[in-house]
Amino acid sequence: MQIFRDIAGLKTFLNTWRKEGKSIGFVPTMGALHNGHLSLIEASKSKCDLTVCSIFINPTQFNDSKDFEKYPRTVDNDLILLQKYNCDVVFCPTDDIMYPEKTQLQIHFGYLEHIMEGKHRPGHFSGVGLIVAKLFHVVQPDLAFFGQKDLQQFMILDRLTKDLLFDIELVCCPIIREEDGLAMSSRNQRLSKIERLEAVALFQALQLAKEHLLNGKNITETKKIIYNFFEEKKSIHLEYFEIVDRNSLQSIEESIQKNQQLALCIAAYIGEIRLIDNIIINY
Structure with a gap:
């Protein structure tokens, strides 16, 4: 080398x-x-x-x-x-x-x-x-x-x-994840043991949103579910959760088109550490 x-x-x-x-x-x-x-x-x-x-x-x-x-x-x-x-x-x-x-x-x-x-x-x-x-x-x-x-x-x-x-x-x-789903990141090194356990909530939220969208929930309903999910996580501050078109990253506010590829994107603070994650789904 x-x-x-x-x-x-x-x-x-x-x-x-x-x-x-x-x-x-x-x-x-x-x-x-x-x-x-x-x-x-x-x-x-x-x-x-x-x-x-x-x-x-x-x-x-x-x-x-x-x-x-x-x-x-x-x-x-x-x-x-x-x-x-x-x-x-x-x-x-x-x-x-x-x-x-x-x-x-x-x-x-x-x-x-x-x-x-x-x-x-x-x-x-x-x-x-x-x-x-x-x-x-x-x-x-x-x-x-x-x-x-x-x-x-x-x-x-x-x-x-x-x-x-x-x-x-x-x-x-592709994203490489820990066994519990947390996306690997250099900033993960700064998490305490407790914060590391809490951080998996980002991936859990993305999976929850995916499930609801594929089961017919609309954009507004799905976002509300995710905001409520994080309201119960007092140690995590959700900065944003967005549902966007995969190819343009334009926000999708209303109806999703058939066969549209979506990116579910999230950012949150666990203590003072800011983490991001996303998943891509075919609607």
Whole structure:
């Protein structure tokens, strides 16, 4: 496994492979790796000749400075895991490498940045788009792999890739869950034992909503059931629960079309830890 901390060395190495006609897969991460990230490494290795993983905690996508400060930093362990999963290349730049000057650029994504995650985390997606664009320019992968848990982020990056004419195929990989259904997340590491047990309520709520929708409940009735579900969970603060079209993320307020693919999306605080989740259903 090759580890690079500078852009020039990484580019030189990757160009050698590119000249040989080898395909390059890319998995951008912020570290604190878990099985969800590692499933992306496996997906990349199954489709590409060379897999690159980046580890960089991007400061511009945090709208809460305390969240940035407390984000898990486990680089040594991350490298051990990546070695175990036969990742070929790891890019671990510093802030000074990725942001040699204070950035002035803002990226706007239209309605996608004003709903759900964008609504509750102003500026977040501008920071995500900025760092991913930088990483795409550096790595120049053929395929890039992202997890479905960050579904709205995937849609944002799909828009970025198309609008900036990146010649990169984006792959959305399934959510990897714990045995009780909790979606794997780096932030799970910050949960106390009690909070960890409570956190499964997000997945339970999504399953409850799915059941009611498929049994004929309408959007309004289903949302009311979920809001009531969380009213009984005093230790959890529901930030949003939305039923949206899978392909556009546009909110569905009234009737659902036959054969429409839906995304049920949720965000909640368990103590001070914010978690998100979603499931996709065919109606």
